[in-house]
Amino acid sequence: MAQRNVWGYRAVFALLSFVILFFALLPFGRSDGGVPGPDLMLCLACAWILRRPDYAPIWLLVPLVLLDDALLMRPLGVWTMVVMLATEYLRRRVDHTEAQTFSSEILIVSGLIAGTFVANHLVMLLLLAQTPPLIGQALHALVTIVFYPLTAIFSQLIGVRRLAPGELDSLGTRA
Template identity: 30%
Template sequence: MRLSTLPSGARLLRMALLASLGTLAIFVEAAPIGVGAQATPSPDLLFCVTAAIAVRRPASAPLLIVLTLGLMRDLLTDLPVGMGALALVLGIEALRMRSVAMARRSLLTEWSLVSVVFLGILAMQWLALFITFVQPPYLFDLGRQWVATMLAYVPVVATVRWVFGIGWRRVPAPGRVGFKGEA
């Protein structure tokens, strides 16, 4: 393996940060807080953390880490093993493909794209459970989880950006070759 193909130190730190924050999100999600019929659904913090990092720095959220975090969540929270991980990977890859186009957009545009992708993830999981004759969650509960996750996304993005310093990769304006006269 050539040294040029190895991740840089900053990228390795961002990858370790993703793994750490993802693990913390899984444990917060798995904590038995507010269990019961009338409990409000908890937001999908793992999706929020992974999406916030993958949209800003796609190379810092490699497929293997995202898949491992998804499988770990499936195993720790008694979800169907692999289905949540597959949905997470597909959603993050969809966001990763749009990350270059999102670099010059507002937070509202990013939030809209992330909310549509998460809605697609929920629909895919519901459909997979329905097809396999397992009782899928009620659509009202999925809607509440979607709202909770989208409300949690903005504070997660603010934390990732302002506390951990993972912002957009700087890109030159259209028609410019580089920054400040660089060629």
């Protein structure tokens, strides 16, 4: 029964990722001088991994972000690699975050989001790829940070909650 529940949440994660990607592809008429939208895929991945890492395994996350790279015409694999490293860092911290407050979670994820955007920019510079303006990237990171708490609250409302102390995940481990 628990294994079926995990697969249901994995399907919900994939469905939400596809919905985010669908809306990212729609031409909403954002002008070049406007504020960029948030990276909701990163927000969703961080929120779910901090709460239930077994609901967003790496083998599900990487293809979704890679598809995101391909369809949004970003350099293939660069953002995927950065997001994979960031989410794996969070996955390793799950045991340390079970007793932390929501505000400290937001601070940790905000720093991680800022770090992912900086790392992505640095990798793009090292690869001599065309990089977007730094101020645009900073705004994109800021908007993503602002949207993280909303994504975390939404995740909590649909049932993605942290494990209680002593509770085991679907694999029979602590997290």
